[in-house]
Amino acid sequence: MLNYRQLHYFWVVAKTGSIARASTQLNLTPQTISGQITLLEQNYGLDLFQRVGRQLELTETGRQALVYAEQMFQLGGELEAILRAGPQEQILFRVGVADVVPKSIVYRLLAPTMALEEVLRINCREDKLERLLADLAIQRLDLVISDSPMPSHLDIKGYSQKLGECGLSFFATPALARQHAGPFPACLHDAPLLIPGPETVVRSRLLRWLGDQQVQPRVIGEFDDSALMQAFGQSGSGVFVAPSVIADEVCRQYGVELIGQTEAVQESFYAISVERKVKHPGIVAITEGARRELFHW
Incomplete structure (x- = not known):
């Protein structure tokens, strides 16, 4: 089973660029960090770092591992923020926006969420549609706004609602x-x-x-x-x-x-979510506002 403490040490070293800087950030000795990363490498029989002169550089496997570690610890940070906010104080609303959708349309679609009684914290990210849908599939996003419905060739569970x-x-x-x-x-x-x-x-x-x-x-x-x-x-x-x-x-x-x-x-314009029957207050506000206020249908 993956040792998340060892993975965290690896992630910090990769982000800071050296074991010395990581030890300062983590308040641990360089020997402790180096030893734990060595155990992680030995457990899977591969190298995550390589020495190039006096520099420590990621191997190809290390670069691949860093991508996943980034996602894992980003999600962990989001979870910590939600837990610290306390119960029912704030609802995280993670919205992906296809980069082809005009920004003015996006703002007009999201505006009704600002008037809700529930306190939402909107996390809005712009990217290519297929990458956003991949994140929607693993529940890293609650909603994707696009100029097209869910593509039929993608093996991703999702439901498209036409906003207008x-x-x-x-x-x-x-x-x-x-x-x-x-x-x-x-x-x-x-x-x-x-x-x-x-x-x-x-x-x-x-x-x-x-x-x-x-x-x-x-x-x-x-x-x-x-x-x-x-x-x-x-x-x-x-x-x-x-x-x-x-x-x-x-x-x-x-x-x-x-x-x-x-x-x-x-x-x-479409709202794509993993719920057939939408429950998230932010998505409900967007779909109702779009039909009533923006596109009038």
């Missing part, structure tokens, strides 16, 4: 809008265009719609991060898109103009 959908809006700085004035969407022909990256669901829908309209803009940039795309758009680099539900907010925040909208290109 909306059309797509097109924005440009006042100067760029004047250069490409005219009826929409014809005004987009030969206009510089910034579009969502290939990781997003809406990208293919947008390009297909442009083709159907026989409009050929000049695509000059693709962005998985919508905030970065909007920053380029704010600088006047090109026309950019955002969900219509936040159109007013985009105009105010970036000082741009709305040049057109279409309902033919729909962008959808």
Whole structure:
């Protein structure tokens, strides 16, 4: 059976970079730490560290072990924080956000959790969808917010709830809008265009719609991060898109103009959890708020 004390010593040495620094942090002698790590290595018949000159470096096995140790002791720290908070004082709400979801949408979705009677401590993490779903499967996350439902090819138990959908809006700085004035969407022909990256669901829908309209803009940039795309758009680099539900907010925040909208290109948002019948107060607040306040359905 894995000796967690020995694993903890290994983790601290790996993080601090030396047995001497680890001994200071742990308030133990270097001999004690070195001896316990040696026992851990002997127990499994492998080396976790190797000497390179006077430096102590992780072996390939050591690097793999460190990844798991990081996760284990991070979870341990979260558990300790919950226990120290006391009963019913605070509910931890761990939310994963697919990096393709616009930040303004994420904020609007999470906002209702701030008005709950229960005191929530939100732990919000952004990453690629498949990595977030892997963490959801082992209950390191309570919820994943995405622009697509649970992929069918993943062998992960999870349930998708559609939070809502909306059309797509097109924005440009006042100067760029004047250069490409005219009826929409014809005004987009030969206009510089910034579009969502290939990781997003809406990208293919947008390009297909442009083709159907026989409009050929000049695509000059693709962005998985919508905030970065909007920053380029704010600088006047090109026309950019955002969900219509936040159109007013985009105009105010970036000082741009709305040049057109279409309902033919729909962008959808989903809440993915491991519960078929949602009980977590944070998830309930998000789903009800999205349908009642944000997407109005």
